[in-house]
Amino acid sequence: MAGLRIGVPDLVSPSYFPAIAAVELGLLADEGVEGTIELVFPVTDAATSLRDGRLDLLAGAAHAPLYAFPGWRNARLVAAISRNTYWFLVVRSDLGVARGDLKALLDLRIGAAPGVDEGLRQLLVRSGVDLAGQGLRIGPIPGVAPGTISFGVAAAEALADGRVDAFWANGMGAEVAESTGTGTVVVDARRDGGLGSRLTFPAISATQDLIARDPAAVAAVVRALGRAQQVLADDPERATEVGRRLFPPREAGLIAELVRRDAPWYGTEISPEAVAGLNAFGRHAGLLEHDVAFDDVVVTDFFSSGTSR
Template sequence: RAFLHLLAEVGIDPARDGVTIGPVPGALDPGASFGVVAADALERRLVDGFWANALGSETAVRRGVGKVIADVRRGDGPPGAGQYTFAALATTETLITREPERVAAAVRAIVRTQRMLRKEPARASEVGRRRFPPAAAEIIAAIVERDLPFYDPVISQAAVETMNGFAQAIGLLATPVRYDDVVATRLSPLWSQGTRELTPPR
């Protein structure tokens, strides 16, 4: 939906302009890395292009079978498009209240991992070798190093406002959701200062 909305915002109507959008062959196979599978499909000319992650685009570029047309994270496309969707750790308010220490531990792990990668991007290769095919694992550290500005655990008010607008535009929300109802602000000391212990809510 993010891609369809992006196309609409730049004046492209798939039906009118003859654009066919569909699943990437093999992307739903168990253990598949969507980006790598998408690059494979592009190389085999099963698709003319794809909307995927940095690993997929970098794989296609390095193989010489594709080019990056738009990177919304870096400001390409309509204003705010880079925050229509983004990676996040999600859970329920019930779990946060019932097991605050467990949730805090997960947040601390993410913050520490991001900080480690900012200092030592090459460490990404260790995980890459376990998670991705060999060719992809060899480039993961370079991708992480290039994308270091995005390794930030903070979800800003502006990001939530943009995401709200997108969700309303495509019919997922009737009204905006409050920032405090989206982001567990009681945990903010953990991502703003990194390692401070969470005080369980009363």
């Protein structure tokens, strides 16, 4: 088949970086498959593009296909990019909110991308936060429109110029905000643990049509992803060469450290526990009416083709 079109909802980010590196470091080509990375923001639009055939695979949030494939009909997860919820809540530094102090979040405009915003709502509500009572308004960032944009960096810029008081986004946005002194990380969902860490995770999804039509190509993607995870874990500085090709200079200089932090969470296998968390997330978000069986969410045939760390 022609080269695979692999969609990502955020390019300048560590969230989906192993999938990007699999293409940019030539690892997918080494498997005999050509591929390109296409930025489609937000992830809800990327899921629609997967459904409509404008993308062949999606490297995005594991729950994203549910926005376009109700009940997982004709979509499956084929590999994890990393484990656990991977977003950060960053608040204006001058507000003085301490790490984990969710009760101190008062009267804030919080920027979050469509499809990602639900993760923050669930984290806060399940933690006992009264969104309306605390005056929290979660929604799109003014001036950030769907299309091709890297949301984390855009969110950090919006925080700096006062369009939002806080944002919920990826590690690159959090690092930019912290390094410039404009933002403070209040929640790191993955590392803080608790309910917020088990909502969703980064994954590769594909249509069942593609899996049936060209399983060898899907297996090649998972092998290349697994190799990319290992290469980046062994030498995070390899991320810089990718960053220099794709990222602005500041972000290219940050990506290796962000990869270093994320590497312990790398692995292609998806566990039943991860799908249980995903089911709960889907129910609470109104994306699922009931739990869906593991084998109706995940195709495990390709796991041995990748790596588990």
